[in-house]
Amino acid sequence: MQPKATVRITKTVENTSTFALPGTAPNRTIARYDAGAMSADEPVGDITLVLKRDDDREKAFRSYLSSLNNPASPDFHHWLTATELGERFGPSLQDVKTIEQWLRSQGLTVSNISRDRMRVTFSGPAASVSKAFGTQLHHYTVDGERHFANSSATKVPASLAPLVKGVSLHNFFPKPQHTAVARSTFDRKHGKWSTADAAKPSFTVPPGTINPNTPRMTWCRPTSTRSIT
Numbered sequence: 001m002q003p004k005a006t007v008r009i010t011k012t013v014e015n016t017s018t019f020a021l022p023g024t025a026p027n028r029t030i031a032r033y034d035a036g037a038m039s040a041d042e043p044v045g046d047i048t049l050v051l052k053r054d055d056d057r058e059k060a061f062r063s064y065l066s067s068l069n070n071p072a073s074p075d076f077h078h079w080l081t082a083t084e085l086g087e088r089f090g091p092s093l094q095d096v097k098t099i100e101q102w103l104r105s106q107g108l109t110v111s112n113i114s115r116d117r118m119r120v121t122f123s124g125p126a127a128s129v130s131k132a133f134g135t136q137l138h139h140y141t142v143d144g145e146r147h148f149a150n151s152s153a154t155k156v157p158a159s160l161a162p163l164v165k166g167v168s169l170h171n172f173f174p175k176p177q178h179t180a181v182a183r184s185t186f187d188r189k190h191g192k193w194s195t196a197d198a199a200k201p202s203f204t205v206p207p208g209t210i211n212p213n214t215p216r217m218t219w220c221r222p223t224s225t226r227s228i229t
Contacts, residue, residue, distance in 0.1 A: 109122060
């Protein structure tokens with residue numbers, strides 16, 4: 001029997017009492033790339049707020065994942081849709097609705113809630129995003145590229161802490177480093193192999209690697225895509 005979803009937001013949602021989300025404080029080394037605060041009305045889109053299950057549902061979800069590959073389990077290869085996952089293992093609908101209402105009350109636009117109830121996508125002007133999450137969004141110029149990120153730890157109202165796992169308020173993402181390689185082709189007319197121009201290869205050697213010169217960030221990064229599905 002699956003555990004019922006527990007309503008975990010039981011207090012009034014107020015920004016006066018906040019909780020700093022773990023892993024969201026930027027690394028000190030990023031400060032030297034700071035290009036100043038974002039303008040108040042600058043739009044920030046496709047932000048992902050990641051939610052978390054209560055302990056009982058998280059345990060049940062992990063058990064279900066293990067059973068999928070266990071031939072002796074009744075759940076063997078019994079795949080669930082995203083909606084079914086939300087119903088069996090997701091946060092309560094009431095809590096998700098409270099999160100949505102809070103975001104809207106902060107002047108933000110909620111564009112999607114994932115069917116498994118684990119992610120919320122929203123957008124809004126930089127000033128509203130900064131105020132809602134108790135930080136200030138800044139621009140950063142790294143290797144000639146312009147980015148944005150929170151300049152301090154991200155915070156949420158304390159009453160939301162049991163439900164919120166993290167939020168990505170930045171657009172720093174790892175970049176694969178491709179290695180150009182030559183491509184050999186067979187010349188049937190002369191019966192010989194020829195090498196193509198290495199500067200214009202048709203493929204690269206997998207796997208890609210991460211640029212070691214890219215500043216290391218410590219912001220919380222959701223496990224899902226940027227958009228809510």
